[in-house]
Amino acid sequence: MNADPIDAWLDAHTADLVGWRRAIHAHPELSRQEVRTTELVMTELQAAGLDPRRLPLGTGVVCDIGPDTEPRIGLRADMDALPITEHTGLPFTSTVDGVSHSCGHDAHTAILIGVGRLLAEAGPLPVGVRLIFQAAEEVMPGGALDAIDAGVTHGLSRIFALHCDPRLPVGTVGLREGALTSAADHIDVQLRSPGGHTSRPHLTGDLVYAMGTIITGLPGILSRRVDPRSGTVMVWGAANAGSAPNAIPQEGRLRGTVRTGEHGTWAQLEPLVRSIVGELVAPLGVQYDLAYFRGVPPVVNDEAAVAMLESSVSAIGPSAVADTPQSAGGEDFSWYLEHVPGAMGRLGVWSGMGRHADLHSPDFDIDERALVVGVRALAGLIVGPATALTAG
Numbered sequence: 001m002n003a004d005p006i007d008a009w010l011d012a013h014t015a016d017l018v019g020w021r022r023a024i025h026a027h028p029e030l031s032r033q034e035v036r037t038t039e040l041v042m043t044e045l046q047a048a049g050l051d052p053r054r055l056p057l058g059t060g061v062v063c064d065i066g067p068d069t070e071p072r073i074g075l076r077a078d079m080d081a082l083p084i085t086e087h088t089g090l091p092f093t094s095t096v097d098g099v100s101h102s103c104g105h106d107a108h109t110a111i112l113i114g115v116g117r118l119l120a121e122a123g124p125l126p127v128g129v130r131l132i133f134q135a136a137e138e139v140m141p142g143g144a145l146d147a148i149d150a151g152v153t154h155g156l157s158r159i160f161a162l163h164c165d166p167r168l169p170v171g172t173v174g175l176r177e178g179a180l181t182s183a184a185d186h187i188d189v190q191l192r193s194p195g196g197h198t199s200r201p202h203l204t205g206d207l208v209y210a211m212g213t214i215i216t217g218l219p220g221i222l223s224r225r226v227d228p229r230s231g232t233v234m235v236w237g238a239a240n241a242g243s244a245p246n247a248i249p250q251e252g253r254l255r256g257t258v259r260t261g262e263h264g265t266w267a268q269l270e271p272l273v274r275s276i277v278g279e280l281v282a283p284l285g286v287q288y289d290l291a292y293f294r295g296v297p298p299v300v301n302d303e304a305a306v307a308m309l310e311s312s313v314s315a316i317g318p319s320a321v322a323d324t325p326q327s328a329g330g331e332d333f334s335w336y337l338e339h340v341p342g343a344m345g346r347l348g349v350w351s352g353m354g355r356h357a358d359l360h361s362p363d364f365d366i367d368e369r370a371l372v373v374g375v376r377a378l379a380g381l382i383v384g385p386a387t388a389l390t391a392g
Contacts (some may be wrong), residue, residue, distance in 0.1 A: 006384065010376070014371075016114070018371060027096065030099055042061060048121065062133070062147070066126075077133055085100065105137065115131070132147060153336060160345075165347060169351075176325070186257055189255075232259065232260040261326050296334050302343055304341065307389060324346045345377065
């Protein structure tokens with residue numbers, strides 16, 4: 001094995017790394033439509049003499065490298081884009097109308113291709129590695145479940161991932177033990193009333209008043225029914241009813257999200273929300289249907305896995321490890337952690353100049369130096385200082 005296989009590979013292939021990212025960026029594909037991206041991954045891994053396999057639904061790739069005995073380390077990247085029109089003006093901007101890589105999955109995929117190519121050239125590996133290129137992270141409940149159903153977690157000892165973070169400067173990776181993201185569930189409440197004249201609300205069910213009661217009451221009561229340390233928050237995103245100022249409408253609809261950073265609280269939320277809405281509406285003479293869509297659990301980073309990732313990131317430089325707060329966002333990497341201990345790190349992609357263009361915004365972009373940092377962080381788990389911790 002090369003004494004420093006990571007440096008040697010990056011010296012020769014950083015331009016390839018950037019090229020893969022730009023090719024993926026220019027041709028974004030929505031969830032479960034990642035055909036071109038899957039083909040690129042297959043081609044590049046096969047070119048290194050590896051034996052990648054498409055996942056059963058046709059998009060997504062899994063590839064084993066090294067010893068086929070435990071411990072085996074899983075490394076995951078997501079591949080799908082978002083239904084957002086890009087406004088970056090980059091030379092390699094999206095060529096697909098209304099679709100863009102506004103969350104950094106192009107970078108995640110390019111980094112993991114690079115790690116796979118690097119490990120293929122590094123010589124005999126001290127541990128087995130499974131590369132997981134996952135489809136459909138951006139849709140609930142997430143393509144991770146499809147990958148898990150295909151058996152990608154079988155035999156894994158640990159699993160790791162990175163996610164771009166525009167709040168962190170390039171050259172850093174944010175690490176956190178415990179909850180990193182939140183569970184994210186959706187609520188859809190459809191209300192019905194006989195309707196009537198606004199001069200006689202006592203003769204009908206005042207649907208808009210009922211909606212207002214739910215809008216203010218559910219978040220307020222929920223905050224008194226769960227431990228505030230759980231980071232639980234309920235926010236409405238849409239409220240629709242009526243069109244005339246003097247008519248009580250017959251139908252209305254509310255849609256919102258409930259998020260929590262605590263796994264035990266997540267299990268309690270659906271019955272609690274249903275109970276509270278029923279209590280609020282009961283005296284108002286309005287009928288309703290409540291659809292509750294469970295999303296993803298929180299990403300809860302394993303202590304030992306974070307220690308491994310910290311060891312690898314520390315080797316990048318003295319200031320490479322950064323703190324990161326828990327996010328209220330959802331991430332389907334959490335489903336893997338229901339089966340295998342692991343950790344996700346936040347990859348700094350901010351250039352240090354200008355404003356922080358947030359994830360899922362049309363002008364989101366990355367400082368491409370972060371691609372090198374990502375390869376170092378993940379490859380270092382296998383052929384760097386973190387390898388000694390692998391069997392822990």
